[in-house]
Amino acid sequence: MEKEVICIVCPLGCRINAVVDDATGELKSILGNECHEGVSYAKKEVTSPERVLTTTVITEGSSQPLLPVRSNKPLPKGKLKEVMRELAYVKVKPPLKIGEAAAKNILNTKVDIIATRSLTT
Amino acid sequence: MITRDVSLVVIGSGPAGLAAAIKAKESGIDEVVILERSEELGGLLHQCVHNGFGLLCFKEDLTGPEFACRLIEKVNELGIEYNLETMVIELNARRNIKAVNPQKGVMNLNAGAVVLAMGCRERTYHQVGVMGTRPAGVLTAGTAQRYINVEGYLPGKEVVILGSGDIGMIMARRLTLEGAKVLAVVEKLPYVGGLKRNEVQCIHDFDIPLYLQHTVTKIHGNARIEGVTMVEVDGKGDANKATERLIGCDTLLLSVGLIPENELSLQAGVKLDLLTNGPFVSERMETTIPGIFACGNVVTVYDLVDYVMWSGEIAGKSAATLVKGKKTQARKPKRGKESISIKAGNNVRFVSPQSIDKEIEDDVDIYIRVTEPMRNVEISAGDGNEDIYKKIYRAVTPGEMVVVRIPAKQLKTHNELVIKCEKLAWLGININFERCTGCRYCEAICSFGHFDEVNPVKSCIRIYNDLQSNVYFPIIAGPYTDAKCTSQRFVVIQGIEYDACALCPICCPIRPFFMEPGTENSLKCDMCGMDPMCVQFCSSGALTLATEKEE
Numbered sequence: 001m002e003k004e005v006i007c008i009v010c011p012l013g014c015r016i017n018a019v020v021d022d023a024t025g026e027l028k029s030i031l032g033n034e035c036h037e038g039v040s041y042a043k044k045e046v047t048s049p050e051r052v053l054t055t056t057v058i059t060e061g062s063s064q065p066l067l068p069v070r071s072n073k074p075l076p077k078g079k080l081k082e083v084m085r086e087l088a089y090v091k092v093k094p095p096l097k098i099g100e101a102a103a104k105n106i107l108n109t110k111v112d113i114i115a116t117r118s119l120t121t
Numbered sequence: 122m123i124t125r126d127v128s129l130v131v132i133g134s135g136p137a138g139l140a141a142a143i144k145a146k147e148s149g150i151d152e153v154v155i156l157e158r159s160e161e162l163g164g165l166l167h168q169c170v171h172n173g174f175g176l177l178c179f180k181e182d183l184t185g186p187e188f189a190c191r192l193i194e195k196v197n198e199l200g201i202e203y204n205l206e207t208m209v210i211e212l213n214a215r216r217n218i219k220a221v222n223p224q225k226g227v228m229n230l231n232a233g234a235v236v237l238a239m240g241c242r243e244r245t246y247h248q249v250g251v252m253g254t255r256p257a258g259v260l261t262a263g264t265a266q267r268y269i270n271v272e273g274y275l276p277g278k279e280v281v282i283l284g285s286g287d288i289g290m291i292m293a294r295r296l297t298l299e300g301a302k303v304l305a306v307v308e309k310l311p312y313v314g315g316l317k318r319n320e321v322q323c324i325h326d327f328d329i330p331l332y333l334q335h336t337v338t339k340i341h342g343n344a345r346i347e348g349v350t351m352v353e354v355d356g357k358g359d360a361n362k363a364t365e366r367l368i369g370c371d372t373l374l375l376s377v378g379l380i381p382e383n384e385l386s387l388q389a390g391v392k393l394d395l396l397t398n399g400p401f402v403s404e405r406m407e408t409t410i411p412g413i414f415a416c417g418n419v420v421t422v423y424d425l426v427d428y429v430m431w432s433g434e435i436a437g438k439s440a441a442t443l444v445k446g447k448k449t450q451a452r453k454p455k456r457g458k459e460s461i462s463i464k465a466g467n468n469v470r471f472v473s474p475q476s477i478d479k480e481i482e483d484d485v486d487i488y489i490r491v492t493e494p495m496r497n498v499e500i501s502a503g504d505g506n507e508d509i510y511k512k513i514y515r516a517v518t519p520g521e522m523v524v525v526r527i528p529a530k531q532l533k534t535h536n537e538l539v540i541k542c543e544k545l546a547w548l549g550i551n552i553n554f555e556r557c558t559g560c561r562y563c564e565a566i567c568s569f570g571h572f573d574e575v576n577p578v579k580s581c582i583r584i585y586n587d588l589q590s591n592v593y594f595p596i597i598a599g600p601y602t603d604a605k606c607t608s609q610r611f612v613v614i615q616g617i618e619y620d621a622c623a624l625c626p627i628c629c630p631i632r633p634f635f636m637e638p639g640t641e642n643s644l645k646c647d648m649c650g651m652d653p654m655c656v657q658f659c660s661s662g663a664l665t666l667a668t669e670k671e672e
Contacts, residue, residue: 117189
């Protein structure tokens with residue numbers, strides 16, 4: 001499988017052409033990167049890309065209609081939409097402190113969704 | 122009506138204002154008052170729920186609310202006074218402030234020093250000249266951000282975004298995640314306006330169509346927007362009518378730039394720089410009116426919150442020094458003839474701050490923005506005769522500010538500094554055989570830098586000794602190449618296969634020497650990110666970073 005990755009390590013933004021072995025999922029060859037940093041970035045991007053999810057959840061019994069939240073660890077990129085759908089049904093009640101979980105082990109990913117600000121009544 | 126004297130008033134409580142107030146309080150000023158027009162401290166940080174804040178100053182990847190929380194906690198810890206829902210309606214050059222507040226009514230504050238931290242405002246469609254009707258559903262990206270992240274409303278289901286600034290791209294991702302469909306992100310220029318990481322993580326990750334060199338020329342619909350006309354533009358920015366096409370949508374977001382909010386600064390008589398749209402400031406973030414300081418996006422629109430916070434800290438510290446100096450009757454001599462003005466030279470759009478004191482003790486950071494994306498450039502600062510700062514960058518873009526650190530020690534002889542950005546035709550490591558002493562320090566440092574061990578056989582530079590003439594000469598493994606030729610073969614470097622032209626090792630008798638011992642991997646010089654360690658550590662001057670400027 002061949003994939004184009006734009007490296008975001010520095011402003012060069014190399015367009016890297018990475019070829020992945022379909023059987024093993026290992027990086028087979030890489031072309032277009034201008035430094036070693038691009039190798040590890042492309043490897044991560046083609047094998048298991050991950051992103052930190054930041055969003056909001058609905059609150060109940062607070063003057064703030066929404067609570068901003070984030071995943072405490074990066075989530076697999078492909079799961080972001082699924083997690084969003086799950087979070088649409090999450091409602092949080094005060095009091096909740098910054099850093100406390102609004103949803104634990106979301107979709108069995110072992111990732112918690114934590115509050116990024118405190119929620120008061 | 123309340124009238125009182127205060128040491129320092131900070132107008133605005135975004136990251137810049139909070140940082141200024143904290144720094145001033147820590148520097149020993151008791152009476153610091155923050156005036157904030159909204160109902161909570163933190164400014165726009167609360168609606169920026171995405172991450173990427175504080176990577177430089179806290180060395181952590183925080184979200185906007187988390188970043189705000191850290192600063193607000195500090196403000197409460199230090200017991201800094203703040204007034205919420207307070208609008209400053211007047212500011213004059215003698216630092217008299219008139220503000221209104223629903224509880225206290227009209228307040229008159231006579232401040233020893235003022236820090237302006239009002240931030241910036243979004244450019245609206247009035248300022249970009251889109252034709253057509255003015256229906257509901259046309260809003261700026263920041264307004265949409267507030268609706269979605271704070272108020273909990275989705276402004277539309279089918280969205281077109283005009284402009285590819287950072288907020289625009291981040292909103293494209295937010296809208297997609299919240300279930301709306303982003304039909305197009307339209308950018309007039311041939312490159313995106315914001316940071317690369319936002320282009321990748323917000324646009325490409327969600328397969329959002331990005332139209333570069335396109336613009337929106339017309340808005341359709343009466344009560345509610347029904348669609349927009351999109352058209353291709355050429356290099357000069359002229360629209361090509363033949364490429365017009367209609368996109369049906371129910372929302373148009375504008376992310377077409379930010380303007381520093383300087384109504385108060387103008388009222389006080391502060392001089393503005395037309396390039397940054399903010400006040401002229403010195404390295405102490407003091408405006409043209411003594412005692413009035415400015416920081417954050419009111420000065421110039423910064424890319425990163427870290428820069429904003431640092432500018433706030435400088436303003437807070439300088440304001441504290443001024444206030445304390447007044448009390449002890451030991452005021453520093455006034456600025457004026459003793460300052461060096463800083464000008465933007467070739468390929469530089471603006472510089473900030475625009476002047477620095479001749480007597481500075483610490484190095485000063487100057488923020489610049491280049492005019493267009495460029496590769497292999499040298500950014501330098503000099504007075505025409507001599508450069509006191511020089512740095513090579515592999516790539517620069519207008520979307521990412523460049524920080525130029527002016528060394529304090531070398532400054533005194535200059536009257537004017539010009540910061541320019543010049544394209545390089547060639548760059549590489551220049552070798553002067555005659556100066557090489559054969560110390561082999563370069564071999565040691567190269568292998569240590571790349572493999573964490575001092576082992577000359579793993580170095581990308583080798584010193585050879587010609588026994589007949591007793592001359593040492595260094596040889597460097599060729600830099601990366603993606604040249605394509607008919608006789609391709611794979612070269613393995615650090616476990617990864619590279620496409621490489623096989624001709625060079627055949628032609629050059631030395632090249633096969635650059636192999637990692639025990640493996641098939643060949644070694645190649647990567648210039649250590651434009652700051653080669655071998656050059657840094659070469660004490661004899663045999664190795665220098667050589668550049669050739671474009672005519």
